[in-house]
Amino acid sequence: EQSRAEQSRAEQSRAEQSRALIKLMQYVFGYAMLPLSEIANVFRGEYITKKNEKAGNIPVILGGQEPAYYIDRANHTGEIVAVARSGASAGFVSYWDEPIFITDGFGYEVKKEVATPKYLYYVLKNKEIELNGMKRGAGVPHVSGERLGEINLPVPPIEEQKRVVSTLDRFDAICNDLTSGLPAEIEARQKQYEYYRDKLLTFKEVAAT
Structure with missing residues (x-):
């Protein structure tokens, strides 16, 4: 039992060292x-x-x-x-x-x-x-x-992984899910259309002479 306990502590120590090394590399290299x-x-x-x-x-x-x-x-x-x-x-x-x-x-x-x-x-x-x-x-x-x-x-x-996943999930929905992606794409294009429509049809007022 003592031997198993020592082995368990050694494995836990190695795991902690591994996690610390991973965090260091992520901090230095991203x-x-x-x-x-x-x-x-x-x-x-x-x-x-x-x-x-x-x-x-x-x-x-x-x-x-x-x-x-x-x-x-x-x-x-x-x-x-x-x-x-x-x-x-x-x-x-x-x-x-x-x-x-x-x-x-x-x-x-x-x-x-x-x-x-x-x-x-x-x-x-x-x-x-x-x-x-x-x-x-x-x-x-x-x-x-x-x-x-x-x-x-x-x-x-982990936080960067979640950001990557969130971005790719949105692209996946637009590209592959016709029930949710297509309406989302239409809505995005509609907003883009409204933006440029307002931009192009808004003119500066000319002062009366």
């Missing part, structure tokens, strides 16, 4: 370059077959860009970033904040003191082509979890 394994804990998928599962409303993350099918149980709840492991879509990155079932893929649960889930999603999404290029193997090529863990990613302070 961000720290960290391997994915230091940003998030990996959640490995569980192998299942559709015929052995009951249909439901829980999406199964199998390896494609859309859920493969839906079942009645989940193996993960809460925020997570999923990376497809095999096939043509290997390396495809998706973000989930609902119960899901990850099978042929990796899930990444961020270490909250280091990053936010949505920031990790965006920074990995920006590397999808690189991730897809990492797949290896004959037959059905796959991405190695060990190699994914070694990818270095820029990690600014």
Whole structure:
């Protein structure tokens, strides 16, 4: 028990030193370059077959860009970033904040003191082509979890991450969500139109002679 307690204190000390070093790099350079394994804990998928599962409303993350099918149980709840492991879509990155079932893929649960889930999603999404290029193997090529863990990613302070996420979320809504993005775009263009309309049709008064 004493040995376990000493080991626990040593691990806690190393974690504190690591956090202090990250904060120092962020202060000096604006961000720290960290391997994915230091940003998030990996959640490995569980192998299942559709015929052995009951249909439901829980999406199964199998390896494609859309859920493969839906079942009645989940193996993960809460925020997570999923990376497809095999096939043509290997390396495809998706973000989930609902119960899901990850099978042929990796899930990444961020270490909250280091990053936010949505920031990790965006920074990995920006590397999808690189991730897809990492797949290896004959037959059905796959991405190695060990190699994914070694990818270095820029990690600014949490507040800066939130600012980046807020900006990218707005662009994502405008570009991809027709129900909210399109009306928002129309409203923005309407305001822009009204501004220039008022600007162009406002003239200085000429004093009477």
